[in-house]
Amino acid sequence: MKITLEQVAKKSNLSTGTVSMALRNDPRIKESTRKYVLELAQRLNYIPSALGRSLATQKTQILGLTITDITNPFFTEVFKGVEDMAVKNGYSVILSNTEYDLKRETEILRIFLEGRVDGLVIDPVENNTDFAMLKQLKRMGIPFVLLRKLKGLEKEYDYVMADDKKGAIILTQHLINMGHRRIGYIGSTQCGVTDHDRFLGYKQALAKAGIEFDAGLVTSHDSFSLSEGLKVGRGLLQARKDIDAVVAFNDLLALGVMEAAYSLGLRVPEDLAVGGFDDIYISGLSPVSLTTIALPKYELGSRATELLIDKIEAKRSKRPAKTNQIVLEPKLVIRRSCGHKEKEEQR
Amino acid sequence: MKITLEQVAKKSNLSTGTVSMALRNDPRIKESTRKYVLELAQRLNYIPSALGRSLATQKTQILGLTITDITNPFFTEVFKGVEDMAVKNGYSVILSNTEYDLKRETEILRIFLEGRVDGLVIDPVENNTDFAMLKQLKRMGIPFVLLRKLKGLEKEYDYVMADDKKGAIILTQHLINMGHRRIGYIGSTQCGVTDHDRFLGYKQALAKAGIEFDAGLVTSHDSFSLSEGLKVGRGLLQARKDIDAVVAFNDLLALGVMEAAYSLGLRVPEDLAVGGFDDIYISGLSPVSLTTIALPKYELGSRATELLIDKIEAKRSKRPAKTNQIVLEPKLVIRRSCGHKEKEEQR
DNA sequence: ATGAAAGCGCTAACAA
DNA sequence: TTGTTAGCGCTTTCAT
Numbered sequence: 198m199k200i201t202l203e204q205v206a207k208k209s210n211l212s213t214g215t216v217s218m219a220l221r222n223d224p225r226i227k228e229s230t231r232k233y234v235l236e237l238a239q240r241l242n243y244i245p246s247a248l249g250r251s252l253a254t255q256k257t258q259i260l261g262l263t264i265t266d267i268t269n270p271f272f273t274e275v276f277k278g279v280e281d282m283a284v285k286n287g288y289s290v291i292l293s294n295t296e297y298d299l300k301r302e303t304e305i306l307r308i309f310l311e312g313r314v315d316g317l318v319i320d321p322v323e324n325n326t327d328f329a330m331l332k333q334l335k336r337m338g339i340p341f342v343l344l345r346k347l348k349g350l351e352k353e354y355d356y357v358m359a360d361d362k363k364g365a366i367i368l369t370q371h372l373i374n375m376g377h378r379r380i381g382y383i384g385s386t387q388c389g390v391t392d393h394d395r396f397l398g399y400k401q402a403l404a405k406a407g408i409e410f411d412a413g414l415v416t417s418h419d420s421f422s423l424s425e426g427l428k429v430g431r432g433l434l435q436a437r438k439d440i441d442a443v444v445a446f447n448d449l450l451a452l453g454v455m456e457a458a459y460s461l462g463l464r465v466p467e468d469l470a471v472g473g474f475d476d477i478y479i480s481g482l483s484p485v486s487l488t489t490i491a492l493p494k495y496e497l498g499s500r501a502t503e504l505l506i507d508k509i510e511a512k513r514s515k516r517p518a519k520t521n522q523i524v525l526e527p528k529l530v531i532r533r534s535c536g537h538k539e540k541e542e543q544r
Numbered sequence: 545m546k547i548t549l550e551q552v553a554k555k556s557n558l559s560t561g562t563v564s565m566a567l568r569n570d571p572r573i574k575e576s577t578r579k580y581v582l583e584l585a586q587r588l589n590y591i592p593s594a595l596g597r598s599l600a601t602q603k604t605q606i607l608g609l610t611i612t613d614i615t616n617p618f619f620t621e622v623f624k625g626v627e628d629m630a631v632k633n634g635y636s637v638i639l640s641n642t643e644y645d646l647k648r649e650t651e652i653l654r655i656f657l658e659g660r661v662d663g664l665v666i667d668p669v670e671n672n673t674d675f676a677m678l679k680q681l682k683r684m685g686i687p688f689v690l691l692r693k694l695k696g697l698e699k700e701y702d703y704v705m706a707d708d709k710k711g712a713i714i715l716t717q718h719l720i721n722m723g724h725r726r727i728g729y730i731g732s733t734q735c736g737v738t739d740h741d742r743f744l745g746y747k748q749a750l751a752k753a754g755i756e757f758d759a760g761l762v763t764s765h766d767s768f769s770l771s772e773g774l775k776v777g778r779g780l781l782q783a784r785k786d787i788d789a790v791v792a793f794n795d796l797l798a799l800g801v802m803e804a805a806y807s808l809g810l811r812v813p814e815d816l817a818v819g820g821f822d823d824i825y826i827s828g829l830s831p832v833s834l835t836t837i838a839l840p841k842y843e844l845g846s847r848a849t850e851l852l853i854d855k856i857e858a859k860r861s862k863r864p865a866k867t868n869q870i871v872l873e874p875k876l877v878i879r880r881s882c883g884h885k886e887k888e889e890q891r
Numbered sequence: 892a893t894g895a896a897a898g899c900g901c902t903a904a905c906a907a
Numbered sequence: 908t909t910g911t912t913a914g915c916g917c918t919t920t921c922a923t
Binding site: 548549550560561564565568592593594595596597598599600601 | 918919920
């Protein structure tokens with residue numbers, strides 16, 4: 198039922214070596230026999246075994262990717278960036294979802310350690326990530342690139358990320374320019390680096406504008422979903438009726454906050470301004486589109502993958518690979534949720 | 545650098561066979577040596593090679609999944625269903641995105657054919673799918689389950705899908721009950737079975753209500769995205785000012801149509817009612833939430849995977865596996881986009 | 892209870 | 908230009 202190289206060799210009265218080379222268009226094989234072999238293989242429906250080949254060559258042409266939440270359109274774009282770059286270079290990608298669960302992440306990395314992939318792009322579960330696992334990866338010489346920097350290990354590992362602090366500064370300043378003063382922040386309790394940086398940027402922008410930081414306007418959340426934004430948002434809005442704007446950790450949460458506002462009879466942006474991060478595609482939806490910090494999602498994925506592939510090839514050719522830290526620029530996308538000074542667009 | 549079974553065997557003065565069995569807790573191995581081996585392996589940081597094992601056992605414990613558009617939250621849920629069920633049974637999953645591109649699908653299936661996976665869950669590129677590829681899969685004895693039925697091959701292959709026609713009937717009837725008469729339909733030009741069934745249901749519901757089918761109210765689209773819905777929706781709404789409702793092939797398109805309406809100064813649902821399919825999570829967003837046919841996304845994925853795993857195990861134990869066709873029930877979720885008879889909710 | 896050895900399907904170095 | 912052969916790392920009889 199399953200045809201192997203050996204069978205093709207037998208049928209053709211050639212050796213497996215020759216057939217193997219012929220099938221891979223090795224120039225050492227005579228044109229006529231190459232054609233003959235190709236045809237025969239075709240006729241026999243021969244499909245080479247990736248397993249056999251991988252074991253022999255010590256490479257799989259597969260990249261692993263761990264994502265914290267594939268449900269978030271942000272990561273879906275990152276994935277596309279990864280996959281496109283991978284395919285372009287002859288790799289496939291295995292995607293695994295950690296769901297912000299450390300156990301799951303550890304388990305997934307363990308599986309990847311078993312030599313199924315040539316390298317990994319890792320979106321670590323914030324700072325909970327299993328450092329032991331990363332060390333293990335490094336020790337085993339499996340190339341990987343992170344999609345986040347790890348606190349205290351900025352110099353140790355390669356990563357590609359966006360400038361979170363800068364993004365937060367720009368967004369907060371924009372809110373201030375729009376005339377808002379009591380600006381709240383909804384960030385994570387996990388103390389991840391990403392959140393930490395954004396929070397820092399938020400505070401810095403406030404300080405620069407001479408607005409006193411008010412801890413009562415800050416709320417933490419447990420997940421990064423729309424429904425969590427709704428829940429936490431309601432809490433914050435009810436506790437602080439004087440609030441007039443919110444910076445949310447990401448668009449999903451921001452959208453949730455907007456929902457919260459509506460549910461409390463508040464209008465956006467008239468009664469409450471809201472800003473987010475990511476610029477996922479639903480953020481542009483009417484009637485109140487979300488002003489947000491656009492992150493280069495696709496590029497995050499593609500550049501991380503590019504870097505990874507380079508590392509893989511460096512390893513193969515024993516060329517030394519230096520660690521790379523790439524920080525991409527965020528960009529403010531002004532829509533309607535933060536208010537605006539231009540005339541009301543015609544509808 | 546990389547520790548192999550053989551090295552562990554050497555260090556322990558045992559044979560590779562014994563070590564192999566010990567590590568897998570084979571009862572034939574004496575407890576004391578089992579412990580000894582486990583400890584030694586741990587100490588040496590031994591990680592078994594999945595490749596070696598797979599080649600020997602002829603199984604990878606990996607499932608392949610092809611998805612037409614990972615950007616669509618619908619598929620993101622399906623993926624989670626697949627992955628959860630896979631993990632629960634000791635499998636990992638390789639996800640590939642076909643982007644509704646036949647070439648890409650063929651290439652992806654070819655790669656999967658090379659024995660990298662134990663089985664496949666395939667969301668075929670509608671009816672363009674490469675039947676030759678499916679036949680090949682079948683011939684090679686690689687188990688697979690489809691997430692769609694294929695025209696003319698309903699009996700040939702296993703699939704898990706939702707009852708599209710029924711869903712369309714329910715939705716259209718709901719629109720009619722809400723008092724709408726000039727109900728348009730936005731479906732695909734590709735003549736996929738899914739679309740075909742929904743279109744059929746739509747027409748059937750109209751007929752049953754004594755509403756004459758009006759081809760001028762039907763538009764086809766090229767992709768399944770929000771922006772496509774916006775584009776096509778604008779066209780339809782401008783061409784037919786008399787239209788008062790639209791059934792869209794999916795929520796993304798429906799959301800796009802709503803955007804189109806807003807951009808033309810139409811209110812939803814007062815001036816135009818809109819209904820969709822899928823019930824993706826953004827459909828519940830205010831201020832105008834989308835009435836839609838909820839499809840059991842997660843279950844679609846998990847049940848397909850369950851079925852697949854059963855087929856894989858049937859194959860291993862040479863137990864015959866019957867073909868399974870599973871059709872899941874759709875459910876109408878009434879929100880605001882189609883109008884409603886209840887009082888306006890308090891805001 | 893453990894060891895020896897064949898084999899899974901392929902590649903690559905070396906011979907011929 | 909092609910054949911031979913030794914692995915790649917593991918599992919699994921069959922002996923012992």
